Amino acid sequence: MKRQIIDTIERYDKIIIHRHVRPDPDAYGSQIGLKELISLNYPNKKVFATGIHENTLDFLARPDKVLDEDFQDALIIVTDTANTERIDDDRYKQGSYLIKIDHHPNDDAYGDLLWVNTNASSVSEMICELFEEAKEYRGWKLDASIARLLFAGIVGDTGRFMFQSTTLQTMKYAGELISHGFDRTELFNGMYEVERNLLQLKGFVYENFNMDENGVGFVKLTREILQKYKVAESEASLLVSALADVKGMRCWVFFIEDEKEIRVRLRSKGPIINEIAKKYGGGGHPLASGASVKTWEEADIVIEDLKML
Structure with a gap:
C-alpha cells in the first residue's frame, strides 16, 4: 500500500493535500508535513496544502491559497x-485521483486508494512510516522543518504521549524526529502556552463541571460564557482534556456553543x-470523538446516552 502511494505521487505533477475542518496539530502535521516532504524530494512538482486556516495553529504552519484551476489533473x-x-x-471532488490516509475507523471508505491504520497514534505517525518506506524505496530525505511538523502532530494526538494509542513504534518515530534538531522548547510553547483569559475559562470549567456517581461528567459552555471570557469556540476546544485529571471521571462531554450549533466533544478513560x-x-476514536447538536435539549440527551455506558 505505501509503495502504491509513493508510485502514485511520482506520477502526478500537481498534488493538493486536504485535511479535516477545524484542524488540530495532527491535521496540520500530517497535511503540511506531507506537503513539505513531497516538495523536498520532488522539487519540480507543484504541491499545495488547502483549507481554512486555524489561527491557534499560527505557530505551526499556514495552508496555501489554492486556485480552482490548480485542481485540474491534480492528485488529491x-x-x-x-x-x-x-x-x-x-x-477535492475536482481532482483526478484521490488517496485517503487516515487512522480513524473506516466507516466512510472514500477514495480511489485508501490507507487506513486505526492502530496508529496519529496520521503524522503514518507519514513517518510512509517516509521510512520511501527512504528505502526511492531515497527520500527529511529535514528539520518536516520533522517539527510531524512531531507536533504525534504529540498532539497522543496527549504528550499519555494516551493508550502511544506505542513503542510511536516513541521510535518521535525519537527519530527529535534527532533532526528542531527547537522543541519553541514548539511546546506554541502548543501549550495560553492567554490569561483561556486560563480563567479553565478555572470556570473546574468550578462548574458536573460529575455523577458513576463518573460521567459534562460542561456546558454557552455563547454568553465564551463572550464573558472573550474566548473563541476553537480556543475553548483546547480545554476538553482538562477533566482527565479528575479522580473518578470515566467519561465526559464538553458542549461548546457557536453561532450555528453546539459542538459536542466527547472523551473517555475506558468506555467506548x-x-x-x-x-x-x-x-472519531473510541476514546475521543466529536459531533454537533442543534439545541440544549439535544445536549441533555447526549448526557443521558453517556450515562448508559
Whole structure:
C-alpha cells in the first residue's frame, strides 16, 4: 500500500493535500508535513496544502491559497479525515485521483486508494512510516522543518504521549524526529502556552463541571460564557482534556456553543464513546470523538446516552 502511494505521487505533477475542518496539530502535521516532504524530494512538482486556516495553529504552519484551476489533473490526498463531510475544501471532488490516509475507523471508505491504520497514534505517525518506506524505496530525505511538523502532530494526538494509542513504534518515530534538531522548547510553547483569559475559562470549567456517581461528567459552555471570557469556540476546544485529571471521571462531554450549533466533544478513560458521536452525525476514536447538536435539549440527551455506558 505505501509503495502504491509513493508510485502514485511520482506520477502526478500537481498534488493538493486536504485535511479535516477545524484542524488540530495532527491535521496540520500530517497535511503540511506531507506537503513539505513531497516538495523536498520532488522539487519540480507543484504541491499545495488547502483549507481554512486555524489561527491557534499560527505557530505551526499556514495552508496555501489554492486556485480552482490548480485542481485540474491534480492528485488529491486527504489526511486525518474519517468521512467526506469533514473534508475541508470540497473542491477535492475536482481532482483526478484521490488517496485517503487516515487512522480513524473506516466507516466512510472514500477514495480511489485508501490507507487506513486505526492502530496508529496519529496520521503524522503514518507519514513517518510512509517516509521510512520511501527512504528505502526511492531515497527520500527529511529535514528539520518536516520533522517539527510531524512531531507536533504525534504529540498532539497522543496527549504528550499519555494516551493508550502511544506505542513503542510511536516513541521510535518521535525519537527519530527529535534527532533532526528542531527547537522543541519553541514548539511546546506554541502548543501549550495560553492567554490569561483561556486560563480563567479553565478555572470556570473546574468550578462548574458536573460529575455523577458513576463518573460521567459534562460542561456546558454557552455563547454568553465564551463572550464573558472573550474566548473563541476553537480556543475553548483546547480545554476538553482538562477533566482527565479528575479522580473518578470515566467519561465526559464538553458542549461548546457557536453561532450555528453546539459542538459536542466527547472523551473517555475506558468506555467506548464514538458510537454516541456517530448517533449525532459525528465520529472519531473510541476514546475521543466529536459531533454537533442543534439545541440544549439535544445536549441533555447526549448526557443521558453517556450515562448508559
